[in-house]
Amino acid sequence: xxxxxxxxxxxxxxxxxxxxxxxxIAKSNLVKKVVGLNIFQVSVFLLYISMGKIFGGTAPILDDxxxxxxxxxxxxxxxxxxxxxxxxxxxxxxxxVRVHEAYGTIEEDEIHRQDGDA
Amino acid sequence: MIEAVNTxxxxxxxxTAFTIVRQNNLFAVVMLGSVFSLLSAGMFVMLDAVDxxxxxxxxxxxxxxxxxxxxxxxxKSRERVTFGTPTLPILLVLISGAVLVYxxxxxxxxxxxxxxxxxxxxxxxxxxxxxxxxxxxxxxxxLASYRGFDxxxxxxxxxxxxxxxxxxxxxxxxxxxxxxxxxPPAPGEGHMRHHLVLRVTAKLLIPFILLFxxxxxxxxxxxxxxxxxxxxxxxxxxxxxxxVFGIKNALTVVPEWVTRFLIAAGVLLYAGVGVASLFxxxxxxxxxxLAHEPTHGQHLGILLIEFGVGTTVAAVMITLFLxxxxxxxxxx
Numbered sequence: 216x217x218x219x220x221x222x223x224x225x226x227x228x229x230x231x232x233x234x235x236x237x238x239x240i241a242k243s244n245l246v247k248k249v250v251g252l253n254i255f256q257v258s259v260f261l262l263y264i265s266m267g268k269i270f271g272g273t274a275p276i277l278d279d280x281x282x283x284x285x286x287x288x289x290x291x292x293x294x295x296x297x298x299x300x301x302x303x304x305x306x307x308x309x310x311x312v313r314v315h316e317a318y319g320t321i322e323e324d325e326i327h328r329q330d331g332d333a
Numbered sequence: 334m335i336e337a338v339n340t341x342x343x344x345x346x347x348x349t350a351f352t353i354v355r356q357n358n359l360f361a362v363v364m365l366g367s368v369f370s371l372l373s374a375g376m377f378v379m380l381d382a383v384d385x386x387x388x389x390x391x392x393x394x395x396x397x398x399x400x401x402x403x404x405x406x407x408x409k410s411r412e413r414v415t416f417g418t419p420t421l422p423i424l425l426v427l428i429s430g431a432v433l434v435y436x437x438x439x440x441x442x443x444x445x446x447x448x449x450x451x452x453x454x455x456x457x458x459x460x461x462x463x464x465x466x467x468x469x470x471x472x473x474x475x476l477a478s479y480r481g482f483d484x485x486x487x488x489x490x491x492x493x494x495x496x497x498x499x500x501x502x503x504x505x506x507x508x509x510x511x512x513x514x515x516x517p518p519a520p521g522e523g524h525m526r527h528h529l530v531l532r533v534t535a536k537l538l539i540p541f542i543l544l545f546x547x548x549x550x551x552x553x554x555x556x557x558x559x560x561x562x563x564x565x566x567x568x569x570x571x572x573x574x575x576x577v578f579g580i581k582n583a584l585t586v587v588p589e590w591v592t593r594f595l596i597a598a599g600v601l602l603y604a605g606v607g608v609a610s611l612f613x614x615x616x617x618x619x620x621x622x623l624a625h626e627p628t629h630g631q632h633l634g635i636l637l638i639e640f641g642v643g644t645t646v647a648a649v650m651i652t653l654f655l656x657x658x659x660x661x662x663x664x665x
Contacts (some may be wrong), residue, residue: 241422270444285381296371
C-alpha cells in the first residue's frame with residue numbers, strides 16, 4: 216500500500232496515458248483523436264515534472280531564503296514541449312480541415328470506405 | 334493539505350479524461366480538453382513547475398482550444414455515435430497499462446531528493462547559474478543560455494508549423510466558382526458586433542492583456558515567464574480583438590505582411606545573436622562575449638533571444654488563428 220501511495224503520481228500518469236492511448240486507437244473521429252493525443256501528451260509532461268519534484272523544495276527561482284529547489288531541467292524540457300505540442304495540434308487541425316473538404320467527413324472508417332470505392 | 338489538493342487535482346484530471354472518452358459532442362470534448370489543461374496547469378504549480386504551469390495555462394487551455402474550435406467551425410461538431418466497446422483496443426490498453434504500472438512501481442519514490450535525476454547536471458544549474466548567468470530564474474538560465482541550441486530548435490519548429498498551416502489552409506482569400514472574391518465568414522463576425530457588453534469588456538481588457546504580455550516577456554528573467562508565454566498572451570489579445578470586432582478590423586491593426594515578416598524576424602534575431610557571438614570571438618550562442626563582462630553579456634543575449642522567441646511565437650499564433658478563421662466554409 217505504501218508502494219502505491221509513494222508512486223501515486225506515476226500511477227495516475229499511467230491511467231491518463233492509457234486513456235489518451237485508448238481514444239487515439241479506438242475512436243474513429245479525427246478531432247477526438249487529436250484531443251486524445253493531447254491527453255497522452257499532458258500525461259508525459261506530468262511524468263517528467265513529477266520526477267523533478269523534491270519534498271520541501273521550492274520553485275527553481277533563486278532566493279536567499281531557500282536552499283532546496285526542485286529540479287529545473289525537466290521544467291525547461293517540458294516548457295518547450297508544450298509549445299511544440301500546440302504547433303503539432305495546429306498542423307493536425309489544418310490537415311483535418313483539408314480532409315473534411317476532400318471527403319466530406321472526419322470519421323476515419325468512412326474515409327477508408329471512400330478510398331476503397333475509388 | 335498539499336497532499337489532499339494534489340490527489341484531488343489528479344482525480345479531477347482522470348474524471349475529465351474519462352468524460353472525454355464517453356462524450357459524443359465534439360464541442361464539449363474540446364472544452365473538456367481545455368478544462369483538462371487548466372487542471373494540469375494547477376498540478377504543475379503544486380509540483381513547483383511555475384514556468385510550465387504558466388505555459389500550459391496560456392497554450393493548452395487558451396490557444397489550443399481556440400484552434401480546435403476553429404477546426405470544429407470548419408468541419409462537424411458531432412461524433413458519429415458508435416455502440417459497444419471494441420475489444421482489441423481495450424485489451425491492448427490494459428496490457429500496456431499493466432506493463433507501465435509494473436515499471437512505474439520500480440521508479441524512485443516520488444519527491445525523494447536522492448533520485449538519480451537530481452544527481453547529475455541539475456545541481457550544477459542550481460549552484461552555478463546564479464554566478465555564471467546571474468539571473469534568479471534558473472529555468473530561464475537553462476532555457477536561454479545553457480540549452481540555447483535546443484531552444485533555437487524549438488523556435489524553428491514553431492516557425493515550421495506556422496509555414497505548414499499557411500501552406501495547408503492558405504492566407505489568401507479564396508475565389509468562389511463564379512470567380513468573384515468572397516470574404517469568408519469569420520466565426521462570430523457580424524453578430525458579435527452587436528453585443529455591447531462583450532465589446533466594452535474586450536476594449537477594457539485588451540490593453541491590460543498586452544501590458545501583461547510585455548511584463549511576462551521582460552520579467553521572465555526574474556520570475557516565471559519568458560518569450561514563449563509572452564508570445565502566446567500577446568497573440569491572445571489579438572485573437573480576442575478579432576473575435577469581437579471581426580477579422581477585417583483586426584487585419585487593419587496588424588496587416589498580414591507584418592505578421593509574416595515577424596515570424597521570420599524572431600528566428601533571425603535568435604540565430605543572429607548566435608552569429609554575433611561567433612564574430613565577437615565566442616562559441617555560437619555563447620553570450621558571455623557580447624559585453625565587457627560575461628554576466629552582462631549573458632543578460633543582453635538572453636534578453637535578445639527571449640525577445641526573438643516572443644516575436645516568432647506571437648506572430649505564428651496570430652497566423653494560425655487567422656488561417657482557420659479566414660478559411661472559407663466549404664459549400665455543401
